[in-house]
Amino acid sequence: MIAATLESVMILDKAEQLAKAVVLSDIAEQYRKCYYALQQDSEVQTLIRQFxxxxxxxxxxxxxxKYHPDYTSVSKQMRELKRAVDLHEKIAAFKKAENDLQKLLDEISVIMGAEISPAIKVPTGNPFFDAGGCGGGCGSGGSCGCKKTG
Structure with missing residues (x-):
């Protein structure tokens, strides 16, 4: 059992302050605003359900x-619905807000990990951050600063 030290309590307090700062940020507010707009729009909800x-x-x-009798028609309908979803103004705004919030959280994770040790790997789901800038498979021949692979 680990006893709570003053240092660990202070770290948890700072983490809570950071979390509150993120929650109160303009980026998080935009995310909530877009999410609410999606939930309240019956057209969007119908489109999502159809998709x-x-x-x-x-x-x-x-x-x-291609051996399925409906392959061509279903594939075409799927592409058309996907396009309608991707191009819908409120859905596009939500996806942008979601990506912006994820990017902020990824950046915070990377900064925190780097402060502890440059050897710490922070899984962000973003290849740019996960690989330390570039996974080496960028195709630029290493000109971006990554280690050329292959």
């Missing part, structure tokens, strides 16, 4: 590939 249903149908058709 989810079509995705299930599409996955079933994909199991058989």
């Amino acid at each position: 989810t249903e079509m995705k299930e149908r599409y996955e079933e058709v994909q199991r058989f590939g």
Whole structure:
């Protein structure tokens, strides 16, 4: 059992302050605003529901590939719905806000890990951060500063 030291209590307090700062940030506020707009828009909810249903149908058709009798029509419908979802103003705004918030959280994680040790690997889900700038597979021949692989 680890006893709570004054230092660990102070670290937890600072972590809580950081979390509150993120929650109160403009980036988090924009995320909540866009999320709320999505939830309140019946057109968006219908579009998302249609996309989810079509995705299930599409996955079933994909199991058989071009041999499925509905392969062409379902594939076409799926592409059209995906495009409608991607181009919808509120969905696009939400995706941008979501990416901005994720980027902020990734940056915080990387900074915290680097402060402890440059050897710490912080999984962010972002190849730029995960690989320390570039995974070496960028195709630039190392001109970006990464280690050329291959």
